[in-house]
Amino acid sequence: MDSPLSLASSRTSLLKVKALCKNFGAFEAIKNVSFSLFEGEKLAVIGPNGAGKSTCFNLIGGQLSPDQGHIHLGDMDLTGKPPPFIAKAGIGRSFQIAAAYASLTVEMAVQAAFLAIKGQAYHFIKPSHHYYREDTAALIEQVGLGALSQRLCAELAYGDVKRVELAMALAGNPRILLMDEPTAGMAVAERQSLMEHVVRLSQDRNIALLFTEHDMDVVFRHADRIIVLVRGQILVEGPPDRIAQDPEVRAVYLGEDPL
Amino acid sequence: MDFGFVLSQILTGLSSASSLFLIASGLTIIFGVTRIVNFAHGSLYMLGAYCAYTATESLMAILGSSLGFWVGILLTAVFVGLIGLFLEFFLLRWLYKSPELFQLLATFGVVLIVQDLVPFLWGGEDLLGPRAPGFKGAIEILGWSFPRYELFMILIGPCIWGGLWLLFHKTRWGILVRAATEDRETVATLGINQAWLFRSVLFLGAFLAGLAGALQLPKEPANSLMDINIIAEAFVVTVIGGMGSVTGAFLAALLIGLLQAFGILIFPKITLVFIFLVMAFVLMIRPNGLLGKYQTVETYSKQNEGPHDLTFITLPRIFITLGVCALLPLGLGDFEIFVLTEILVFALFAFSLNFLMGFGGMISFGHAAYFGLGAYAAALMTHHFQAGLPLALFASPILPLIAAALFGWFCTRMSGVYLAMLTLAFAQILWSIAFQWVALTGGDNGLIGIWPPKILSDRLLFYYFALSLIGFVFILLYKITLSPFGLLLRAARDSSKRLSADGVHVGHLRWAAFLIAGASAGLAGGLYSFAKGSIDPHILSIPLSVDGLSMVLMGGIQTLLGPLMGSAALTFLKTTVMSLTENWRFFMGSAIVFLVLVFPRGLVGSLIHVFALRKAARSEKTERSS
Ligand SMILES: Nc1ncnc2c1ncn2[C@@H]1O[C@H](COP(=O)(O)OP(=O)(O)OP(=O)(O)O)[C@@H](O)[C@H]1O
Ligand SMILES: [Mg+2]
Numbered sequence: 005m006d007s008p009l010s011l012a013s014s015r016t017s018l019l020k021v022k023a024l025c026k027n028f029g030a031f032e033a034i035k036n037v038s039f040s041l042f043e044g045e046k047l048a049v050i051g052p053n054g055a056g057k058s059t060c061f062n063l064i065g066g067q068l069s070p071d072q073g074h075i076h077l078g079d080m081d082l083t084g085k086p087p088p089f090i091a092k093a094g095i096g097r098s099f100q101i102a103a104a105y106a107s108l109t110v111e112m113a114v115q116a117a118f119l120a121i122k123g124q125a126y127h128f129i130k131p132s133h134h135y136y137r138e139d140t141a142a143l144i145e146q147v148g149l150g151a152l153s154q155r156l157c158a159e160l161a162y163g164d165v166k167r168v169e170l171a172m173a174l175a176g177n178p179r180i181l182l183m184d185e186p187t188a189g190m191a192v193a194e195r196q197s198l199m200e201h202v203v204r205l206s207q208d209r210n211i212a213l214l215f216t217e218h219d220m221d222v223v224f225r226h227a228d229r230i231i232v233l234v235r236g237q238i239l240v241e242g243p244p245d246r247i248a249q250d251p252e253v254r255a256v257y258l259g260e261d262p263l
Numbered sequence: 264m265d266f267g268f269v270l271s272q273i274l275t276g277l278s279s280a281s282s283l284f285l286i287a288s289g290l291t292i293i294f295g296v297t298r299i300v301n302f303a304h305g306s307l308y309m310l311g312a313y314c315a316y317t318a319t320e321s322l323m324a325i326l327g328s329s330l331g332f333w334v335g336i337l338l339t340a341v342f343v344g345l346i347g348l349f350l351e352f353f354l355l356r357w358l359y360k361s362p363e364l365f366q367l368l369a370t371f372g373v374v375l376i377v378q379d380l381v382p383f384l385w386g387g388e389d390l391l392g393p394r395a396p397g398f399k400g401a402i403e404i405l406g407w408s409f410p411r412y413e414l415f416m417i418l419i420g421p422c423i424w425g426g427l428w429l430l431f432h433k434t435r436w437g438i439l440v441r442a443a444t445e446d447r448e449t450v451a452t453l454g455i456n457q458a459w460l461f462r463s464v465l466f467l468g469a470f471l472a473g474l475a476g477a478l479q480l481p482k483e484p485a486n487s488l489m490d491i492n493i494i495a496e497a498f499v500v501t502v503i504g505g506m507g508s509v510t511g512a513f514l515a516a517l518l519i520g521l522l523q524a525f526g527i528l529i530f531p532k533i534t535l536v537f538i539f540l541v542m543a544f545v546l547m548i549r550p551n552g553l554l555g556k557y558q559t560v561e562t563y564s565k566q567n568e569g570p571h572d573l574t575f576i577t578l579p580r581i582f583i584t585l586g587v588c589a590l591l592p593l594g595l596g597d598f599e600i601f602v603l604t605e606i607l608v609f610a611l612f613a614f615s616l617n618f619l620m621g622f623g624g625m626i627s628f629g630h631a632a633y634f635g636l637g638a639y640a641a642a643l644m645t646h647h648f649q650a651g652l653p654l655a656l657f658a659s660p661i662l663p664l665i666a667a668a669l670f671g672w673f674c675t676r677m678s679g680v681y682l683a684m685l686t687l688a689f690a691q692i693l694w695s696i697a698f699q700w701v702a703l704t705g706g707d708n709g710l711i712g713i714w715p716p717k718i719l720s721d722r723l724l725f726y727y728f729a730l731s732l733i734g735f736v737f738i739l740l741y742k743i744t745l746s747p748f749g750l751l752l753r754a755a756r757d758s759s760k761r762l763s764a765d766g767v768h769v770g771h772l773r774w775a776a777f778l779i780a781g782a783s784a785g786l787a788g789g790l791y792s793f794a795k796g797s798i799d800p801h802i803l804s805i806p807l808s809v810d811g812l813s814m815v816l817m818g819g820i821q822t823l824l825g826p827l828m829g830s831a832a833l834t835f836l837k838t839t840v841m842s843l844t845e846n847w848r849f850f851m852g853s854a855i856v857f858l859v860l861v862f863p864r865g866l867v868g869s870l871i872h873v874f875a876l877r878k879a880a881r882s883e884k885t886e887r888s889s
Pocket of ligand 2: 059
């Protein structure tokens with residue numbers, strides 16, 4: 005395989021994943037996965053269902069801990085650290101099945117995210133709505149939920165829950181945004197608009213974006229670089245035009261086994 | 264140590280392991296398929312023993328002692344299996360989609376009903392059953408005599424285990440059950456068969472419980488404490504084995520049976536503590552038990568749309584409520600004022616429970632532990648150190664705080680039913696300590712003469728004292744609920760995965776909530792001991808924990824004012840109904856079942872719901888007219 009890094013090698017790598025392995029019992033979900041994410045880059049991980057994309061993200065986000073391998077953010081070793089540590093280190097994330105706080109309003113949910121990331125959980129007396137009012141309002145506006153800020157998360161459409169999650173992930177002003185299928189379960193028209201939102205926000209804030217996605221239009225429109233993950237291993241990685249031409253990738257997506 | 268003696272202890276352990284396995288296997292099978300923790304499983308066991316008494320007595324007269332006995336045992340098991348079916352048909356099937364708390368409470372309601380039904384049908388005396396024909400007497404093993412029947416019991420366990428294994432691996436039905444246990448999606452795709460699968464599983468589980476109870480009869484007279492005594496142990500075995508795993512239950516039963524047999528030699532008085540330590544140890548290494556696959560998922564979210572009165576309640580309104588409370592006792596007699604004091608005290612208890620459960624999402628089935636510890640702390644200070652009321656009341660939240668720190672450390676690693684069972688087991692341990700450490704706690708008699716000083720000896724003055732203290736703590740809890748801490752606690756209840764990815768260590772947060780709830784409940788307990796003047800182990804027991812849960816439920820879970828209303832309603836009911844009837848458990852149990860099935864929002868919850876509906880209707884009207 006030829007080096008895919010020529011484009012980015014001049015830039016500094018932000019996240020380094022080295023020889024990551026994860027087994028569930030006897031099943032090897034992630035096998036020897038290594039890659040880097042560069043500053044300001046938009047890197048997509050694609051692959052068929054069950055390829056291990058979510059598992060890989062959960063390893064980086066700390067929801068799972070790897071059996072082998074290392075994860076570094078700059079000089080900081082994140083391997084096996086718990087999710088709060090990783091969040092505070094500067095990695096925000098969203099989940100494949102969007103998880104917002106059903107009984108809270110959008111405003112409270114985003115406020116909670118600010119309180120959480122700023123380490124202000126143990127304040128007991130002053131009412132929480134006095135904290136981060138302006139920041140919260142601005143962020144809700146930015147993700148396009150201004151009109152819905154007083155609604156309960158449980159009442160929102162799924163696409164709006166995804167936006168709430170985006171706002172929560174952005175509250176800590178992360179250096180990396182990890183998004184597991186940001187547009188899954190949304191209407192086609194809304195997908196591109198949400199993704200444009202994400203891309204614009206991350207560019208404004210100089211956030212590197214690592215995302216998985218099944219919608220190839222979204223992937224090829226927005227990704228700078230693509231990693232193809234098949235059965236827990238990296239099949240190829242490279243810029244979108246090269247991936248689009250790759251015979252192995254086409255074989256995987258057409259359901260034929262090239263090996 | 265003499266080898267013969269060790270061997271006889273091992274055999275004793277194996278024999279009790281068999282009984283434990285019979286109970287726990289039924290519990291675990293029912294849980295595996297229906298995801299319901301059947302609190303009433305101990306009641307089925309007790310019914311097994313009583314029914315076996317009746318069945319063997321009459322059948323041995325007709326069929327002769329040998330045939331009559333064994334047919335009687337078998338018929339009993341089938342009959343209890345049918346009771347299980349009855350339970351499924353009239354209660355459980357309405358609960359499959361309810362939150363865990365409601366399932367636990369409803370099945371506990373059944374426990375209460377059965378507790379009154381049994382003396383009604385069989386009288387209050389312990390009933391000594393017949394000996395098993397063919398297994399009378401004892402044999403001698405290395406110089407120690409050992410009952411034959413116990414040897415028979417040792418064989419029963421592995422036989423049933425083998426039978427279950429064949430059933431689950433060699434029959435279509437059994438394979439379906441296993442599939443349903445391992446993968447919830449399978450159950451959903453079963454369609455019409457699902458109902459029958461659930462029913463048959465309940466039959467089997469109840470059958471096993473009935474069999475266990477019936478087989479216990481030659482060893483132990485049928486008595487009215489069998490249900491509560493066995494259920495804590497059965498929970499421990501099921502949790503250690505892993506919920507839903509029959510083989511796990513078998514291993515855990517062996518472990519616990521043997522530990523009990525030897526623990527009784529080393530720590531005769533605190534075997535329960537010992538067992539509990541084993542459970543804590545196993546859960547720390549394997550959070551899902553030895554062979555459990557069931558992931559403790561966040562099922563609480565089902566309830567998140569529940570009513571909340573957080574926006575409705577304001578500081579001025581709280582003061583108005585307290586003002587009303589201050590006017591209530593005027594002109595009333597001593598007894599009525601005592602009842603009002605009790606209502607306040609239990610309201611604080613229920614507040615603290617609701618803080619943990621409604622806002623924190625942690626189901627505690629042993630909250631009486633903290634209430635009781637607070638009461639004991641105050642009573643012990645008064646009794647052994649002659650401390651005055653201020654010092655004793657100061658101590659009353661401290662001891663529960665320490666306990667909450669310790670228990671919470673374990674409990675916050677768990678969720679859902681594991682948490683409920685763990686909290687229950689902790690409370691049972693404290694209960695057994697209070698019961699058995701007679702020198703310190705006075706045992707069953709408890710401690711008496713815990714009176715407030717002269718200036719507070721007037722009932723009315725003590726009421727105002729309690730009201731101001733409880734009002735203060737309530738306002739504090741209210742503030743905390745609205746604070747960043749409270750907000751994040753609610754966020755963690757809704758999705759701990761999300762909050763953790765936002766940067767909060769959810770375990771620490773929940774631990775802190777445990778401390779707050781424990782200390783508040785402890786203060787309530789301290790006040791209670793002074794209001795009543797005496798305490799006994801009852802205030803650490805499961806029924807009191809359930810009272811707390813019922814109050815929260817009656818008032819409306821996730822509401823701030825609900826616990827006060829719940830406490831008033833329940834205490835009022837208890838004082839009135841209890842004085843009218845002996846069968847208050849029956850009424851209480853029926854009330855709980857009724858509430859869960861028909862009125863799950865509770866008093867305050869329903870009110871708020873009505874308000875919300877009317878508000879929505881009104882705003883719709885104004886929208887249309889404009
Ligand atoms: N906790 C777990 N225990 C056992 N197996 C798991 C667990 N989580 C994931 N797996 C398995 O690991 C494999 C990879 O799962 P993963 O969710 O990472 O795939 P994915 O690429 O994200 O798929 P999708 O596109 O459907 O989201 C799947 O076969 C899945 O069944
Ligand atoms: Mg995935």
